[in-house]
Amino acid sequence: QQKVQQSPESLIVPEGAMTSLNCTFSDSASQYFAWYRQHSGKAPKALMSIFSNGEKEEGRFTIHLNKASLHFSLHIRDSQPSDSALYLCAVLNSGTYQRFGTGTKLQVVP
Amino acid sequence: NSKVIQTPRYLVKGQGQKAKMRCIPEKGHPVVFWYQQNKNNEFKFLINFQNQEVLQQIDMTEKRFSAECPSNSPCSLEIQSSEAGDSALYLCASSLSGPANTEVFFGKGTRLTVV
Numbered sequence: 001q002q003k004v005q006q007s008p009e010s011l012i013v014p015e016g017a018m019t020s021l022n023c024t025f026s027d028s029a030s031q032y033f034a035w036y037r038q039h040s041g042k043a044p045k046a047l048m049s050i051f052s053n054g055e056k057e058e059g060r061f062t063i064h065l066n067k068a069s070l071h072f073s074l075h076i077r078d079s080q081p082s083d084s085a086l087y088l089c090a091v092l093n094s095g096t097y098q099r100f101g102t103g104t105k106l107q108v109v110p
Numbered sequence: 111n112s113k114v115i116q117t118p119r120y121l122v123k124g125q126g127q128k129a130k131m132r133c134i135p136e137k138g139h140p141v142v143f144w145y146q147q148n149k150n151n152e153f154k155f156l157i158n159f160q161n162q163e164v165l166q167q168i169d170m171t172e173k174r175f176s177a178e179c180p181s182n183s184p185c186s187l188e189i190q191s192s193e194a195g196d197s198a199l200y201l202c203a204s205s206l207s208g209p210a211n212t213e214v215f216f217g218k219g220t221r222l223t224v225v
Binding site: 032034036041042043044045046049086088095096097098099100102103 | 114143145150151152153155158165166201212213214215216217218219
């Protein structure tokens with residue numbers, strides 16, 4: 001059964017820093033990889049997704065995928081206090097639903 | 111803002127009681143998912159539907175939950191006999207097309223407390 005794990009569990013970074021979040025998965029046949037962000041008391045919301053190996057950039061956010069290493073990551077450039085939230089990675093393999101990691105709690109301090 | 115509407119936001123039930131929550135998916139989204147997020151932020155998939163048909167569900171859902179997505183009515187998820195371990199945030203999500211697609215859009219959830 002697919003296992004999705006995130007690291008670190010929590011992270012505190014200063015405003016303006018680069019933040020790097022990691023996600024590993026166990027099924028090499030996985031086909032869709034996404035990052036979601038959940039502010040306290042709010043609905044999780046999709047940030048970015050990727051289907052194939054490589055890198056994708058949208059604004060301050062970059063997603064990297066390396067299927068051979070069973071690893072993908074999210075990088076946030078110039079982190080802002082408003083980026084403070086729970087970040088969840090999600091993976092779709094051959095099933096009908098995305099499996100989520102347990103999240104990284106990010107706090108960006110001014 | 112989320113266009114997936116979940117009610118109620120909070121639900122308190124005694125052990126053994128039924129607990130029912132509802133979800134209106136985003137307009138035009140035929141695929142609906144239910145997840146359970148526990149206090150450790152672990153997401154557990156419960157069940158999903160495409161239109162009114164169940165696509166997939168886990169054993170626990172099959173045995174202890176009752177769920178449906180009737181046409182022209184909200185989807186619902188009901189725990190037949192609540193247990194303390196059911197206390198969690200129940201998230202409904204919808205997507206535009208089938209499972210291989212993409213992004214799912216979440217509601218704010220129903221927080222169930224079983225006392």
